Amino acid sequence: MTSGNSLFAAIAMNPAVILTVGAVLCVFIPAALRRFFMLAFVAASATQLYRLGLGNFGSLTIFGETVTMLRIDALARVFAVVFHIAAALNILYGWHDKDRASAFATLAYPAAALGGVLAGDLITLFVWWELAAIASVFLVFAPGTRATYVAGMRYLAIQILSGVMLLAGILLHFAETGSFAFNAIALHDPSGAYKVSGVVMLLAFGIKAAFPLLHNWVQDAYPKSTISGTIVLSIFTTKLAVYSLARGFAGAQELIYIGAVMTFFPIFFALIENDLRKVLSYSINNQVGFMVVGIGVGTAASLNGAVGYAFCNIIFESLLFMAVGAAMFRTGTSKATELGGLYRTMPITMVLCVIGAFSISAFPGFAGFVTKGLIIDGVAEQHLFWIWLALLFASAGVLEHAGIKIPYFTFFGHDSGKRPKEAPPAMLAAMVISAALCIGIGVYPEPLYALLPHQEQIANYNPYTLPHIAEQLQLLLWAVLAFAVLILLKWYPPEVPSANLDTDWLYRVPGRAVLRWATGVTRVLWITCWKIFQGRVVRIMERIYAVHGPEGGLARSWPNGFMALWTAVVLGLALVLAFFA
Amino acid sequence: MTEHHGSSHAPGEKQGWADQRWFRTLFLSVLVIACLAAAALSFIPEFQKEHPHFTSENAPFQTEEFPGFFALYGFIMFSLIVLVGQHLRKLVARKETYYDERE
Numbered sequence: 001m002t003s004g005n006s007l008f009a010a011i012a013m014n015p016a017v018i019l020t021v022g023a024v025l026c027v028f029i030p031a032a033l034r035r036f037f038m039l040a041f042v043a044a045s046a047t048q049l050y051r052l053g054l055g056n057f058g059s060l061t062i063f064g065e066t067v068t069m070l071r072i073d074a075l076a077r078v079f080a081v082v083f084h085i086a087a088a089l090n091i092l093y094g095w096h097d098k099d100r101a102s103a104f105a106t107l108a109y110p111a112a113a114l115g116g117v118l119a120g121d122l123i124t125l126f127v128w129w130e131l132a133a134i135a136s137v138f139l140v141f142a143p144g145t146r147a148t149y150v151a152g153m154r155y156l157a158i159q160i161l162s163g164v165m166l167l168a169g170i171l172l173h174f175a176e177t178g179s180f181a182f183n184a185i186a187l188h189d190p191s192g193a194y195k196v197s198g199v200v201m202l203l204a205f206g207i208k209a210a211f212p213l214l215h216n217w218v219q220d221a222y223p224k225s226t227i228s229g230t231i232v233l234s235i236f237t238t239k240l241a242v243y244s245l246a247r248g249f250a251g252a253q254e255l256i257y258i259g260a261v262m263t264f265f266p267i268f269f270a271l272i273e274n275d276l277r278k279v280l281s282y283s284i285n286n287q288v289g290f291m292v293v294g295i296g297v298g299t300a301a302s303l304n305g306a307v308g309y310a311f312c313n314i315i316f317e318s319l320l321f322m323a324v325g326a327a328m329f330r331t332g333t334s335k336a337t338e339l340g341g342l343y344r345t346m347p348i349t350m351v352l353c354v355i356g357a358f359s360i361s362a363f364p365g366f367a368g369f370v371t372k373g374l375i376i377d378g379v380a381e382q383h384l385f386w387i388w389l390a391l392l393f394a395s396a397g398v399l400e401h402a403g404i405k406i407p408y409f410t411f412f413g414h415d416s417g418k419r420p421k422e423a424p425p426a427m428l429a430a431m432v433i434s435a436a437l438c439i440g441i442g443v444y445p446e447p448l449y450a451l452l453p454h455q456e457q458i459a460n461y462n463p464y465t466l467p468h469i470a471e472q473l474q475l476l477l478w479a480v481l482a483f484a485v486l487i488l489l490k491w492y493p494p495e496v497p498s499a500n501l502d503t504d505w506l507y508r509v510p511g512r513a514v515l516r517w518a519t520g521v522t523r524v525l526w527i528t529c530w531k532i533f534q535g536r537v538v539r540i541m542e543r544i545y546a547v548h549g550p551e552g553g554l555a556r557s558w559p560n561g562f563m564a565l566w567t568a569v570v571l572g573l574a575l576v577l578a579f580f581a
Numbered sequence: 582m583t584e585h586h587g588s589s590h591a592p593g594e595k596q597g598w599a600d601q602r603w604f605r606t607l608f609l610s611v612l613v614i615a616c617l618a619a620a621a622l623s624f625i626p627e628f629q630k631e632h633p634h635f636t637s638e639n640a641p642f643q644t645e646e647f648p649g650f651f652a653l654y655g656f657i658m659f660s661l662i663v664l665v666g667q668h669l670r671k672l673v674a675r676k677e678t679y680y681d682e683r684e
Contacts, residue, residue, distance in 0.1 A: 147681070267662055267666065268666040268669050269669070269673075271662065271667065271669070272666065272667060272673075272674065341597065343599055344597045377634075380635065381634055383634065383635065383639035385635055385639070385640040385641065385642075388634075388635075389644075389654075392651075392654060392655075392658070393654075393658045396654075396655055396658040396659045396662065397658075397662055399659065400659060400662055412599055415597075415600070466622075466627050466628045467628055467629055469628075470619065470622040470628040470651075471623075471645075471651045472651075473619040474619045474620055474622075474623060474649070474650075474652035474655060475651040475652070475654065475655035476655060477616045477619050477655070478616055478619070478620070478651075478652040478653070478655040478656040478659075479655040479658070479659035480612060480616075481613070481616045481656060482655070482656045482657075482659035482660045482663075483659060483663075484612060485660075486663055486664075491663075493663070493667040493670075496674070497677045498670070498674040498675060498676065498677055499676065499677050499678070499680055500670070500674050500675070501673040501674075501679075505672065505673050
């Protein structure tokens with residue numbers, strides 16, 4: 001056991017702990033000063049991160065096992081940096097929000113995600129993993145309605161399930177390797193068969209990354225939060241999972257296919273969805289899909305791409321959430337059918353939203369372009385032709401639901417007649433900074449590239465080659481042209497208010513049919529069996545009666561004590577019953 | 582570009598710039614010219630990859646060498662997503678209060 005002093009020092013030096021302390025303290029700060037205080041703690045944490053530089057810190061030996069609470073290497077640093085940027089922007093954006101619990105979660109949740117990213121061993125990762133689940137649920141609960149309470153409980157159950165699976169995976173992993181170190185995790189044993197420890201951990205990460213069929217919690221919980229809460233939620237859990245996958249499962253072939261499915265199935269759900277915050281929740285699935293593919297390919301280029309894209313995505317995805325949030329703040333709705341035409345009175349928000357849309361669509365000159373190309377090129381370099389086509393298809397899909405649908409139905413489209421004021425200054429400030437980062441990274445990606453884990457690869461990479469620009473412009477511009485043609489021909493489907501089933505369709509429609517069928521079959525079987533049984537019982541009773549009944553042959557030899565015996569039995573039973581009652 | 586449903590805006594209000602004919606015409610013209618220009622670029626050797634990733638040995642189609650492939654793919658796939666995707670509603674769409682009634 002380590003001495004108390006070094007344990008305290010190891011904990012206190014952790015930037016994530018600084019943020020957590022800030023989260024607890026900010027609850028006691030008056031509302032007028034609270035957000036300044038929160039920003040100060042983000043600055044303190046960022047300073048500590050910068051001051052520490054790269055390396056392992058806070059290694060302790062507890063019960064004979066080495067625990068590294070803080071590992072800052074190139075991979076962890078990228079995420080740590082962007083988490084700080086995002087945390088600061090979220091605090092700024094939610095300046096109007098006076099709710100204590102939300103303020104706590106706005107710091108504690110990024111802190112937990114940061115702690116997870118900086119964890120050098122699996123035990124530390126597990127602790128932060130669970131803290132992230134618990135801290136974030138306050139944001140789901142924040143609106144305080146019954147619907148958000150129930151959604152929050154569902155969210156918590158799924159997040160805790162992920163944590164429990166992670167713990168199970170960690171223990172199995174420890175039994176096999178004798179180490180809690182968090183490095184590459186083997187998914188297969190030497191014979192090629194799947195290892196339970198690897199699969200369980202992959203699933204634990206997969207729940208948080210919202211793998212296909214494990215993704216519903218994102219659309220269920222995120223859009224139900226408050227305006228600023230949704231933005232905070234949209235960032236950290238899935239990106240912590242992306243980091244964990246990049247750390248543990250880089251190069252796992254399975255991820256290529258899982259990621260490819262993730263990129264294209266949400267496109268269709270996003271197309272028909274009316275709630276624009278839900279559209280963006282589907283967009284998270286799609287975007288994380290690109291990163292998962294990059295991690296699965298596992299080359300230096302694709303890993304740089306996955307990590308760099310996570311960095312940029314955090315900024316432009318939240319910019320889009322912020323723009324829709326600003327429209328919702330002013331109009332009270334995020335539904336496409338109730339929005340539209342807001343460009344007249346919210347022109348600045350509209351321009352900022354369009355910048356986010358250009359970025360997520362990966363137009364040259366914006367943040368998406370300089371990082372997404374690395375993933376798609378990484379796939380092409382491995383000659384994964386169909387995956388490559390799938391990613392291009394998904395890129396057209398991104399343009400549809402995030403690049404066009406979000407700005408078009410919020411700010412253009414049919415005129416809702418709503419003439420709200422421009423977004424409040426704090427929201428605008430957060431959006432302006434995000435938009436500036438989108439353009440800044442797009443035009444001058446070198447500082448971001450300097451943070452990426454595989455420097456030998458990125459040093460020779462130039463995103464602005466003529467073929468890359470030409471290919472991307474063709475893909476995107478012609479897709480926009482397709483949109484214009486569909487609108488002119490009136491073939492673009494109108495938005496309709498509806499609740500759309502997702503994976504719950506499986507149990508609500510075919511599941512219900514199967515259940516109904518099974519119930520029917522069981523009923524028929526039961527009745528048949530009962531009839532057979534009843535017939536037999538009746539016949540047996542008749543025979544017994546014939547032999548033992550008053551007229552039966554054996555009745556003649558009944559002893560007189562028989563009646564006394566039965567009386568005793570009945571009395572005994574009555575006694576037992578009386579005792580228990 | 583923006584569709585007219587006209588009735589919503591206040592009677593005395595001037596039409597917004599994005600709803601005016603000149604803007605729609607300008608937007609469409611710029612878009613069409615940009616599309617044609619982008620497609621034209623792919624015919625210029627400088628804008629083609631020196632070493633395409635997909636060759637006859639490792640892929641069924643050498644799409645990168647086919648000028649205008651990305652334009653065509655973008656246009657067709659976008660249309661496909663919208664025209665096919667909307668039918669998903671028939672399968673999964675329910676009335677807006679579907680979940681509320683069960684909670």
